[in-house]
Amino acid sequence: MSLKVKTFRVVSVVVILLLLAGGGLTLGQIFGIGTFTGGTLSIKYQLTKSENDPSPGTLTMNIAPAQGGKFQVTETFEMVTTADQMQVLVFSHGFAHIPKGYLDMTPIQALDTRPVEAGKEILLPDGAKLVTQEEVTIAGITAVKGIYTHPKYEDQRAIIAISDLETRKIMPYPPFLRIERNEGSAWNLIALTELLSIERTD
Helix, strand or coil: CCCCCCEEEEEEEEEEEEECECCEECCCCCCCCCCECCCEEEEEEEEECCCCCCCCEEEEEEEEEECCCEEEEEEEEEEEEEHHHHHHHHCCCHHHHCCCCCCCCHHHHHHCCCCCCCCCEEECHHHCEEEEEEEEEECCEEEEEEEEECCCCCCEEEEEEEECHHHHCCCCCCCEEEEEEEECCEEEEEEEEEEEEEEEEC
C-alpha cells in the first residue's frame, strides 16, 4: 500500500507601514537594512533546508514610498509543504527555518560598519572568527565569501558572503549564508539562504 503525502502551497504576506525616522529607515547592517533614504526596493531570497531540497522556500521583500513620509514594506514567504507542517510554517519564515540551538551568528554583527576584504582572518567577539577567502558575485552583487566559526559550536560553521558597505544598507540578509554541521567526515547542510534577485530604484 502506498502512502500519498498531500502538499500545499503556503503563502504568508506581511505588510507594514514604517515612519521615516531621521531621514531614513534604519535597522541593522549585515542582518537588517541600514539607512533607507527613499525610492523602491525589491529583493528575493531562496531558503533551503537540505541538500537537493525538492521544495525550497522563497522570501520576498518589497519597499515602496507611502503617504505621510512612510514606507510600505511587504514581506512574502512562500513554500510547498505537507499538511502536518503547515501550522508551524504559517507562523515562521526567513531565518526562523534555522533550528534553535544551532550556530550563534551574533558576533558577526561586529562587522556591521567595517569593510571586509578577501584573504583575511578576522577575530570577532566571544572568540568567534571569520576567515575570508575570495570575492564572488551572487545575483549581480559582489561580495567576499568566508568561513565563520564559533568556539561554543565546534561541530558547526557558516559559509557567508558579505557585500560592500553601501550594498549592505539595502539588504535584510547577506547574499549567501550556509549553516553546516560536521557529521563524521562531512559537513552537512542545516539551512541555506541565498539571494536570487535584487532591484533598487531611487
